[in-house]
Amino acid sequence: MEDLTYPKQEQENQEPGEAGRPWEERAASSQDPKSGLSEPLEPEERPETGPSPRSSPAQSPRSRASTPLDDLTGPGASSSLSPPQEASFSPTLALARQEHSDKTTNVNPKAGTPRSHHLEQSSDKGEWTAPATCQSEGNAFQQSQQTKHHLYGPKDVSDNSSKQKELRFNIFQEEDSNSNYDLDHAGPGVSEAAPSLLEIAIQSAKAYLQKTSSKSGLNLYDHLSDMLTKVLDEHPENAVDIIESISQDVKMAHFRKKLDTLQNENEMLPIYEIAEKQKALFLQGNLEGADQELEDEIAENSLPNVMESAFYFEQAGVGLGTDETYRIFLALKQLTDTHPIQRCRFWGKILGLEMNYIVAEVEFREGEDEEDIEDEDVTEERDDGDSEAEENDEDELPRTFYKTPQAIPKEESRTGANKYVYFVCNEPGGPWVKLPSVTPAQIVTARKIKKFFTGRLETPIVSYPPFPGNESNYLRAQIARISAGTHVSPLGFYQFGEEEGEEEEEVEGRRDSFEENPDFEGIQVIDLVESLSNWVHHVQHILSQGRCNWFNPIQKSEEEEEEEDEEKEEEKGEEPDYMEQEVGPPLLTPISEDLEIQNIPPWTTRLSSNLVPQYAIAVLRSNLWPGAYAFSNGKKFENVYIGWGHKYSPDNYTPPALPPVYQEYPSGAEITEMDDPSVEEEQAFEASREAAALPVEEMEDTEEDEDEEDDED
Amino acid sequence: MDAESLLLSLELASGSGQGLSPERRASLLTSLTLVKRDYRYDRVLFWGRILGLVADYYIAQGLSEDQLAPRKTLYSLNCMEWSLLPPATEEMVVQTSVVKGRFMGDPSHEYEHTELQKTSEGDKVFEEEVVVQIKEETRLVSVIDQIDKAVAVIPRGALFKTPFGPIHVNRTFEGLSLSEAKKLSSYFHFREPVELRNKTLLEKADLDPSLDFMDSLEHDIPKGSWSIQAERGNALVVLRSLLWPGLTFFHAPRTKNCGYIYVGTGEKNIDLPFML
Numbered sequence: 005m006e007d008l009t010y011p012k013q014e015q016e017n018q019e020p021g022e023a024g025r026p027w028e029e030r031a032a033s034s035q036d037p038k039s040g041l042s043e044p045l046e047p048e049e050r051p052e053t054g055p056s057p058r059s060s061p062a063q064s065p066r067s068r069a070s071t072p073l074d075d076l077t078g079p080g081a082s083s084s085l086s087p088p089q090e091a092s093f094s095p096t097l098a099l100a101r102q103e104h105s106d107k108t109t110n111v112n113p114k115a116g117t118p119r120s121h122h123l124e125q126s127s128d129k130g131e132w133t134a135p136a137t138c139q140s141e142g143n144a145f146q147q148s149q150q151t152k153h154h155l156y157g158p159k160d161v162s163d164n165s166s167k168q169k170e171l172r173f174n175i176f177q178e179e180d181s182n183s184n185y186d187l188d189h190a191g192p193g194v195s196e197a198a199p200s201l202l203e204i205a206i207q208s209a210k211a212y213l214q215k216t217s218s219k220s221g222l223n224l225y226d227h228l229s230d231m232l233t234k235v236l237d238e239h240p241e242n243a244v245d246i247i248e249s250i251s252q253d254v255k256m257a258h259f260r261k262k263l264d265t266l267q268n269e270n271e272m273l274p275i276y277e278i279a280e281k282q283k284a285l286f287l288q289g290n291l292e293g294a295d296q297e298l299e300d301e302i303a304e305n306s307l308p309n310v311m312e313s314a315f316y317f318e319q320a321g322v323g324l325g326t327d328e329t330y331r332i333f334l335a336l337k338q339l340t341d342t343h344p345i346q347r348c349r350f351w352g353k354i355l356g357l358e359m360n361y362i363v364a365e366v367e368f369r370e371g372e373d374e375e376d377i378e379d380e381d382v383t384e385e386r387d388d389g390d391s392e393a394e395e396n397d398e399d400e401l402p403r404t405f406y407k408t409p410q411a412i413p414k415e416e417s418r419t420g421a422n423k424y425v426y427f428v429c430n431e432p433g434g435p436w437v438k439l440p441s442v443t444p445a446q447i448v449t450a451r452k453i454k455k456f457f458t459g460r461l462e463t464p465i466v467s468y469p470p471f472p473g474n475e476s477n478y479l480r481a482q483i484a485r486i487s488a489g490t491h492v493s494p495l496g497f498y499q500f501g502e503e504e505g506e507e508e509e510e511v512e513g514r515r516d517s518f519e520e521n522p523d524f525e526g527i528q529v530i531d532l533v534e535s536l537s538n539w540v541h542h543v544q545h546i547l548s549q550g551r552c553n554w555f556n557p558i559q560k561s562e563e564e565e566e567e568e569d570e571e572k573e574e575e576k577g578e579e580p581d582y583m584e585q586e587v588g589p590p591l592l593t594p595i596s597e598d599l600e601i602q603n604i605p606p607w608t609t610r611l612s613s614n615l616v617p618q619y620a621i622a623v624l625r626s627n628l629w630p631g632a633y634a635f636s637n638g639k640k641f642e643n644v645y646i647g648w649g650h651k652y653s654p655d656n657y658t659p660p661a662l663p664p665v666y667q668e669y670p671s672g673a674e675i676t677e678m679d680d681p682s683v684e685e686e687q688a689f690e691a692s693r694e695a696a697a698l699p700v701e702e703m704e705d706t707e708e709d710e711d712e713e714d715d716e717d
Numbered sequence: 718m719d720a721e722s723l724l725l726s727l728e729l730a731s732g733s734g735q736g737l738s739p740e741r742r743a744s745l746l747t748s749l750t751l752v753k754r755d756y757r758y759d760r761v762l763f764w765g766r767i768l769g770l771v772a773d774y775y776i777a778q779g780l781s782e783d784q785l786a787p788r789k790t791l792y793s794l795n796c797m798e799w800s801l802l803p804p805a806t807e808e809m810v811v812q813t814s815v816v817k818g819r820f821m822g823d824p825s826h827e828y829e830h831t832e833l834q835k836t837s838e839g840d841k842v843f844e845e846e847v848v849v850q851i852k853e854e855t856r857l858v859s860v861i862d863q864i865d866k867a868v869a870v871i872p873r874g875a876l877f878k879t880p881f882g883p884i885h886v887n888r889t890f891e892g893l894s895l896s897e898a899k900k901l902s903s904y905f906h907f908r909e910p911v912e913l914r915n916k917t918l919l920e921k922a923d924l925d926p927s928l929d930f931m932d933s934l935e936h937d938i939p940k941g942s943w944s945i946q947a948e949r950g951n952a953l954v955v956l957r958s959l960l961w962p963g964l965t966f967f968h969a970p971r972t973k974n975c976g977y978i979y980v981g982t983g984e985k986n987i988d989l990p991f992m993l
Contacts, residue, residue, distance in 0.1 A: 278950030325731030646734025654818040657988035
């Protein structure tokens with residue numbers, strides 16, 4: 005149907021000011037080849053309609069419309085059209101015409117041709133006559149009805165007209181709501197945009213009505229027309245009162261047995277997939293046999309009581325909702341059951357653009373897996389190989405003096421920033437992925453960039469300065485930074501370990517191990533809220549070097565590169581031999597000593613409830629890392645982070661400055677050259693040589709001697 | 718989020734870690750009912766909270782019959798006593814744009830801002846330092862207004878335009894379908910349309926005037942200022958604004974449950990282009 009209407013609209017648009025006459029001509033000529041088909045129809049139509057208004061040519065648009073069909077000298081007939089007559093062209097007349105068209109379709113098995121005539125003619129009138137809106141509506145109805153009848157076969161004529169009224173009512177409403185932008189084009193029929201816009205609106209409304217329901221296979225358009233057919237067929241009393249039951253009857257009449265033998269394949273929605281995965285979490289307990297109970301107990305020791313801390317965090321107004329927390333709890337249980345884990349903790353959740361990360365912090369028992377270490381050795385070796393190969397290539401030309409800055413080695417696992425191992429998953433029930441251990445370079449770079457996490461670990465991080473690694477490394481670096489900044493405990497809960505080689509570490513001025521204080525008696529909640537000095541960091545501070553423990557890059561480099569050129573060592577001599585050791589706040593420093601961010605205190609403490617202070621807990625919120633929280637009820641404490649994984653700063657992010665541009669060589673004796681020897685000098689030299697050739701004179705300068713030799717060569 | 722279905726909404730929005738303690742929840746349920754009665758609002762929304770250094774602001778909004786009419790905003794520090802905020806003006810936005818950093822949590826706190834003002838006496842031009850004092854309440858008003866205008870979200874079809882003009886809640890709204898729920902184009906800004914008037918007729922051709930009378934999210938600048946996620950295996954769609962981090966919109970497809978909540982510091986993320 006749309007195929008029929010669109011070309012017509014285009015034509016309208018192309019020739020907006022064109023009068024009826026040329027149009028008619030064209031219409032007539034375009035129908036020339038089809039006239040053979042349509043002409044025989046005419047006699048059939050006429051008897052049926054009987055003494056219709058068509059018989060008086062002045063009033064009947066139908067007759068006018070049919071003239072081009074009747075005699076192909078159309079222009080003469082259509083020239084009798086005049087605008088006043090067209091103005092009287094009312095919807096009812098359109099209906100009359102409509103009926104004819106219906107008839108035509110009924111009679112003619114090849115309905116396409118006559119219909120197109122009517123369409124063209126009516127739209128033609130609609131174009132240049134005043135009540136253009138009515139016209140175009142009639143037009144639209146006509147089309148729709150034709151299609152309908154094409155589908156549904158012969159129908160009662162009166163049914164059609166009432167149906168049209170019904171639909172027109174709909175459309176008028178549609179117009180009302182359209183009016184806010186239609187009013188701009190209020191001149192009815194004058195601008196060509198208005199009818200086309202309206203037609204589009206009508207078509208879209210009709211398309212909506214004809215949208216087939218996925219359940220019953222019906223559409224509202226057909227349903228309404230069937231209902232009205234039924235009403236007009238049966239002529240019930242007070243039809244409006246029983247319209248609901250009529251509607252129901254019509255629907256019942258459509259009842260059909262489902263005859264397809266094809267079976268619907270159930271759609272695999274993601275919701276079912278995830279439910280299937282999470283089912284494993286809930287089944288876990290049942291699957292394990294009774295024999296393994298001992299092992300279970302060991303494993304369960306490492307499982308944190310997530311629900312208890314979630315309860316406290318909920319008091320603080322932080323948390324992920326009860327069911328999600330419980331799923332995470334079960335996912336942690338799965339993790340501890342499948343890995344040799346000594347201690348496990350729910351670290352938090354990092355939000356991403358597409359997916360989120362749920363992070364678990366674990367400490368392995370003695371057998372930490374070694375794959376990770378091997379992997380990194382391989383990569384390091386590769387790096388070395390590459391650099392050597394490059395150096396060997398160019399022997400003769402001066403080699404580059406630039407050496408990449410000394411790579412600071414990463415800390416051993418179980419120490420410093422790599423003290424814990426982190427596992428992440430996107431959804432509870434999904435597979436846990438172990439994050440690689442962090443290198444100082446990654447931390448240093450991560451401090452300079454600010455990127456959103458996408459939720460896929462292998463995403464490359466595109467940034468300036470270039471980040472060494474993909475999203476899993478960036479995630480790991482941010483976790484290290486957040487942990488170092490926001491993991492706090494009440495004063496006295498941890499104490500420094502005694503048996504671990506304290507003396508060695510005290511030489512360095514810091515100790516990096518601690519243990520739980522068995523004699524911890526708890527702190528009053530009020531004290532925890534009122535004084536920040538009752539909270540201490542129990543994770544080591546990360547130096548600006550990117551490590552927790554100082555690594556002296558200079559000593560090491562000298563040892564490694566003894567065979568370096570003399571020049572190099574001179575350059576090094578200019579640098580201080582001993583870089584001052586960078587020291588951060590030691591372990592178990594109170595957070596009251598944390599740095600302020602531009603007059604903003606780094607921590608906010610609060611009591612979870614003002615109404616029931618005796619059972620309230622202390623809530624600590626980090627202002628430096630929004631999303632980091634800690635609570636303590638005096639005896640217990642927990643930290644959690646839920647957020648985007650970014651540090652707060654009151655100023656906006658500025659990319660780091662470009663590295664300094666390397667200065668060129670200073671223009672000195674090595675760079676500048678003398679002028680070319682002039683003719684005089686050459687002559688003088690020649691003269692002196694001739695003189696020297698004589699045995700008597702021995703006045704040669706050393707330089708001249710050399711020059712002489714060169715010349716001889 | 719609707720005050721009436723607060724508990725369900727909070728549970729749905731909890732994926733971002735933004736919750737309310739049981740005490741706050743209970744007191745909100747009580748006090749918002751009273752707010753609705755006393756101020757005679759048609760609908761009361763719990764808007765969210767702005768985290769201050771000392772205390773948090775809890776914000777609620779009252780809607781009249783026409784959903785897009787200017788909303789009344791109330792704030793509270795303890796979730797029980799609510800005070801009405803004055804309507805935001807352009808001046809306020811300009812005035813408070815110089816203030817950076819976190820909210821304090823004290824509405825009477827005054828930010829001091831020194832400005833260089835040129836005064837001319839005769840021929841000479843002096844530069845004087847003028848200290849402008851800005852009340853935190855003013856800043857609160859303007860920030861809430863900015864957030865509302867920038868990132869308040871409503872799914873397509875949840876509101877409809879009546880023939881008489883006002884915009885009502887659509888009772889027949891049954892939620893977005895799954896495929897629509899994952900597209901930004903099915904969500905609208907919950908405010909008077911701005912972009913729509915600038916659109917050409919051609920762009921408007923496909924729009925349904927009774928539903929598409931607001932701006933769609935998909936043309937937001939910069940592109941990528943929304944993160945759209947299907948959580949819990951498509952049972953919940955969560956939109957997070959990256960321009961105003963802290964705003965979470967949730968919608969459970971095929972249900973009426975939708976809403977947004979803001980929990981954050983009340984600062985705009987102007988670093989967004991660097992972070993994508």
